[in-house]
Amino acid sequence: MMEYKALYRRFRPLTFGDVIGQQMITQTLINQIAHESIGHAYLFTGSRGTGKTTTSKILSRVVNCLNPVDHNPCNQCEVCRSILNDSNMDVVEMDAASNNGVDDIRELRENIKFPPSSSRYKVMIIDEVHMLSKGAFNALLKTLEEPPEYMIFILATTEPHKVPATITSRCQRFEFKRIDASAMREYMHTLCTTLEVKVDDDALKLIVRLSEGAMRDALSLLEQCLSFAGEVLTYEIAASVLGRSNDDDLTILSEAIIRGDVSEMIRLSRIQYDRGKDVSVLIGDLIELFRSGMLFSTMGDDHLMDLPQSELVWIERLTSQHGVKEWIRVLEALMVADQKVRYASHPWIAFELALAKLTAVGEEDSIAGLIKRIENLERNGVQAIHQPVRDNQRTVQQAKVVEVSHDKAVPRQADHGAAETEAEVFDPGDLTLLVIKENWDKYMSSVKERLVSTYALMKEVKPVSFKNGKLQLQLNEALKILKPAIENEDNMFHICEAFKHTFGSLPKIEIIDYALEDTRADEVKSFFKNLVDDDHVIIK
Template identity: 45%
Template sequence: MSYTALYRKWRPLVFEDVVEQEHVVRTIKNTVKSERIGHAYLFCGTRGTGKTTMAKIFARAINCLDTKDGDPCNECEICKGILNDSILDVVEIDAASNNSVDNIREIRDEVVYAPSQARYKVYIIDEVHMLSAGAFNALLKTLEEPPAHVVFILATTDPHKLPATILSRCQRFDFKKITPGSIAERVKVVAGASGISLEDDAALLIARLADGAMRDALSILDQCISVGNKDISHQDVLNVIGIVSDDFISEIVDHIKDTNVEGLVNGVERLSSNGRDILRFASDLVMYFRNLLLCKITDNPAGIIDVSRQYLDNMMQQSEAFTRERIISIIKELSAFESQLKYALNQRVFLEVMLISISVGNYGQGEGNNALADRITDLENAIRSGAGAAQPRSGSDAAPAADFAALGRTSEKVLDRMPPVPDGGGVQNPFAPPSAADSKASGGSTASAAGTGGNNLAAHQPLEVWPEVMTELKASGRMMLVTYLASTRAVAGDESTILVVFPEGVGSFKNVVAKPEYVEVLYNVLQKKLGRQVRIKFINEEELGNIVPGPVSEKSEEQESTLLKNAREIAGKLNVHLDIIDE
């Protein structure tokens, strides 16, 4: 005789053998005992939860000649005939392959005939959601008013795909996923009856892999038994299914926590060389961080997480090294990565890059948007200036001086690789009129510039409101512009020109800041702080020596002439705009 798969051999024969569907069992048994048999039933639920099994038991129970407390006896002629398919009054149809209108028309033509041996003619239509729209329409009238000797039992994993007209004509029963504990217990019973010793950890792992489906659990057990070992361990199940252990995932999490890039790369190498499923590993890693989050935020994680005490203690310890925000951020990053991984050409490289970026990227470690922006500003200032250490802001973590210095040396190469933009000299504000300072900046020979450069550098007056301008930009959320201007200083070229000076090494940023959108923002802030219209020129430090400072006069209200005061008072009383042109 040919071998029978475990999930078929151990299919329940009575209602009590159906695992964790008591709410359905109780109602169906009472239906049989009271003989209140409906004409249509709908069994919904995920795969492997007992829908078809329940339908077959129910079909035998309503036709059994000697029921026992609502259960079929499985010994009478009718029960045996249904079990060995010799009685044709119970028909099981796969709607996935028989979904046309013609298939349903055959049923509609057959239901008018009385059953040959049994009391009821039962049609079990599995995966009923696969029927076509025409087939549903053909079934509709028959399902609503079938003959008294006909019972329809529909089973589906996607009830939302059924038309409302079908749903309203059926008694609906929803099957729930089976818990890992119940699956593990059932699997151990089956293994023991098969002469196999199954470890508790191995049974629990099989239950977790089954994801609430008893059929999947028995199929995994069947595969493990096929290896030929009489004793099945936790590692045997891992090897058969091709997944990694919790110890390996815990090791990867430790490498992420310690920013151990070499350990992450070696771990991916072991994962790939052992032929493990990279996509499954990514899914298991997401679940592991989910467990870490539960350890972080719940008082009793043991009641939620289905792992042994040893692994739970390790998770509790690991969760202390992460903040709640960082774990949530990592879960989001890994979830997004998991959806992209299945389409990646080189999954191994993609996994390495993602693990490294999560480890060194410090997702979710900022104390807020403002604190994070401040830390970025401090860091970029240190990179541009090449400083060994930056003074940390109050309330933020101070990075070691050696780390800033090393990061600065590394980032210099990144800045050098930025694509050069043709340098057109000083970039003027498009909103301001031309000034004589341009001719002064472009005039003169190299020799004269060299002779007077030092005096010109000293003669330019620094713009006192420049720190206030930077603060205003930061408060308005212009963090990118603040980053580019962080190492600059501003001086007065003349009364109507502001020179923004970029130090040596960051001159390439001058062309970036010269974009119209940045110029307009900076112009509006400067005009607000100075109270007058100005021109903006972006120059390098060495160019400042060639620009001869023009006369700059800071006129206060006390220094203005009596005529100007009177003019301003009259304009204020008349509520008219007054332009004073000083030539």
């Protein structure tokens, strides 16, 4: 019985021309070979499955090939065949993950003292070179800088930032990029034709998407699917074998999320749970789907070529009904849920809670939700005065709630079952920084009653200046990051309304994150002006 080889080993590229998606690198190496300017040390970097080890082996053969063809190995001569069979003593591949000590590098240095026995060059391929210890890297430095003329080092790593700069500077560095999706699909389609297997384009798109630009991963996934499918591979079979969500289930759940139907979302999620679905995989599928919706809303379908046709039709239909903000809102919530689920003791419950919160937030922020809140206020005997405000080049309605008084409208929060204490009305002409500070706790209570999150942010500021109807609030310099949150439109609305309720006027409010030098002097001046008449005292 013949030894079985995995697809990625059976169809490993044998020449530079067979390497997929790395034309810049392979052409550079071909030019070096053509001009006999081969380097003594190379560093191949890039993510897994992009061709680093394959290119290393091709290079080791072509520099030693007896009959090269167009600067590629012939793969037929005695040297090429011995390297392909791993029987050539002059080409050594070392795994730095398991041979990472100083003694291993010392043994390597002893071996390279002897010239090649049957080849032109000795080639040392060190895979996962970033796993070498600090002592091993130091032991390699001198040899790497001045190797014998017959020696070529090829270092490969997926984490180049862990390789010391002293090593990198002694090598020619080549960065292997993720392989283009269309090139991967074309290659696998050709391979399936060679294997006499019929395969759906949607199935190949799914495999490519899951492989994340790694050809080895893609071939491993394809082999897994073919082991079940036999001679015909459909999208449904591929999705089932690879543990992905069925298209119909995924789109139905996604529509329930967008509609805000909590009961339907929970029901569908429990179905996935009963089927043994991994919650992290389900969230990942939803994230991919809503990311595609966001891209379609902003950039069209040019960036969605890897999606199955059924998903593409669904996204096109939903984007015609919902704007990009809706896709972004759901996508952000799913990203947060993905993080929480990873560390939750009950992942599915955490996921269901995230779905419920997502719906609640959507209702709170939507126009329908705001209208519902205003109607509730009006039913409680509070009059809503709507003023049109320009926002993003369109008119929206911003509601200001006021209670009708005998002589003027005094801003206040709607009564939610408990009577609010009447606020003291200040004459705008008597309002000073000192008065504001004396009544600051009362003002903060008014903010807290309106929105607790705004109150939490306002606890980090203090009034430092009040001149010509302009109030400056100083934010702790160590908390500058909070400034955009405080200046958020919703928060500023509550801040201003609470001030108007407490002091009876609406100043221009500015948040600053630096100290005012004359703040103390203004306080002293204000204090003395309140004691005596301004005409009898000159304050300098």
